[in-house]
Amino acid sequence: ADSNDEKTPITVITGFLGAGKTTLVNYILKEQNDWKIAVLENEFGEVSIDTGLVAESMDSPEDLITMDNGCVCCSVRGDLIRTLGQLAKRRKDFDAIILETTGMADPAPIIYTIQTNPKMSDHYKIDSLVCLADCKHIEQHLDEVKPEGNVNEALQQVAFADKILLNKLDLVNEEEKKRVKDRIKSINKFASIIETERSKAPLDKILKVDGFNMESILTVDPDFFDEDDSNKKTHNTSLVQSVGISFKGNLHAQWFNMFMMDLLRDRAADLYRTKGLLSFHGQGDTKFVFQGVHEQINFGPSQKPWAADEERINKFVFIGKNLDRAELTKSLMECLYKEEAK
Numbered sequence: 001a002d003s004n005d006e007k008t009p010i011t012v013i014t015g016f017l018g019a020g021k022t023t024l025v026n027y028i029l030k031e032q033n034d035w036k037i038a039v040l041e042n043e044f045g046e047v048s049i050d051t052g053l054v055a056e057s058m059d060s061p062e063d064l065i066t067m068d069n070g071c072v073c074c075s076v077r078g079d080l081i082r083t084l085g086q087l088a089k090r091r092k093d094f095d096a097i098i099l100e101t102t103g104m105a106d107p108a109p110i111i112y113t114i115q116t117n118p119k120m121s122d123h124y125k126i127d128s129l130v131c132l133a134d135c136k137h138i139e140q141h142l143d144e145v146k147p148e149g150n151v152n153e154a155l156q157q158v159a160f161a162d163k164i165l166l167n168k169l170d171l172v173n174e175e176e177k178k179r180v181k182d183r184i185k186s187i188n189k190f191a192s193i194i195e196t197e198r199s200k201a202p203l204d205k206i207l208k209v210d211g212f213n214m215e216s217i218l219t220v221d222p223d224f225f226d227e228d229d230s231n232k233k234t235h236n237t238s239l240v241q242s243v244g245i246s247f248k249g250n251l252h253a254q255w256f257n258m259f260m261m262d263l264l265r266d267r268a269a270d271l272y273r274t275k276g277l278l279s280f281h282g283q284g285d286t287k288f289v290f291q292g293v294h295e296q297i298n299f300g301p302s303q304k305p306w307a308a309d310e311e312r313i314n315k316f317v318f319i320g321k322n323l324d325r326a327e328l329t330k331s332l333m334e335c336l337y338k339e340e341a342k
Helices: 021-031 080-093 108-116 138-143 153-160 174-187 214-219 253-267 325-333
Strands: 008-015 037-041 064-066 072-075 096-100 124-134 163-167 192-195 240-248 271-279 287-293 296-301 313-321
Touching: 008 021, 008 108, 008 153, 021 037, 021 096, 037 080, 080 096, 080 108, 080 124, 108 124, 108 287, 108 296, 124 153, 138 153, 138 174, 153 174, 153 240, 153 271, 163 174, 174 192, 174 240, 214 271, 214 287, 214 296, 240 325, 253 271, 253 325, 313 325
Parallel strands: 008 096, 008 124, 037 072, 037 096, 124 163, 163 192
Antiparallel strands: 064 072, 240 313, 271 287, 271 313, 287 296
């Protein structure tokens, strides 16, 4: 198995029809020359690629079309795992792989498979989840009321994202843009917003950014954890939002583990993303980090330990719906290790 640095990074791109995904894919495949990228398209229907290009034979029903700039494009008509398996022997030719998931709101199955299937995890790693949002229309998608039990895909896509490409900025004014950005941040405070026009995304901001690693909690804006007024106004249970919690002390590993297991067992469907940075009693200077999608959580020691003069502050980020900050805070603080009373 390759070490993490040797694995080929996969950027998963979600976004609505009309957000500019086709333009983005064509930009990557034709206009830019800095990156060699394999674009895997869930459906070929939406993307018009010059038919003059001759497909190479991959001994498979997938058509792999090679572009002048060394990028390739392929339609995943069958099984993604099979396609990635076939690409594995050529993966060193590419800087990155983009997986474009038309119409699929929840990337969890893809992430789960790539991280847990050894045929995949030896070769690939998830680099980041990017949501392409059309600044002009994203609000109406977010406001759309779905029939009972159905999920609003736009909300989910924003909630899952590490990066949001805010596209079609040429179609809105400053005030509209600010309103849209505030709205996105109210759902997912954690994702960085990258502004683009006509889908010309700065690829170094969305590819090989390692946005999906466990350490990404360390880059969260520290202000995010300050109790702010917006959380106090109302507790709207249908709302998708980000909750940040931080407090001092050392956690009792077993109690924390039990709390997380219960939380994920009962609430995994509502929790889109979770991230955390923890200090455990009895673990010396080891700083622990975790991050996950639904119940699929990766957990382990951080690359850097707690510094000698660093205050031990536990930090948690939850992005999801029906989140009660006070209740979560209380439950987490109950996991603190308490010194025996003398």
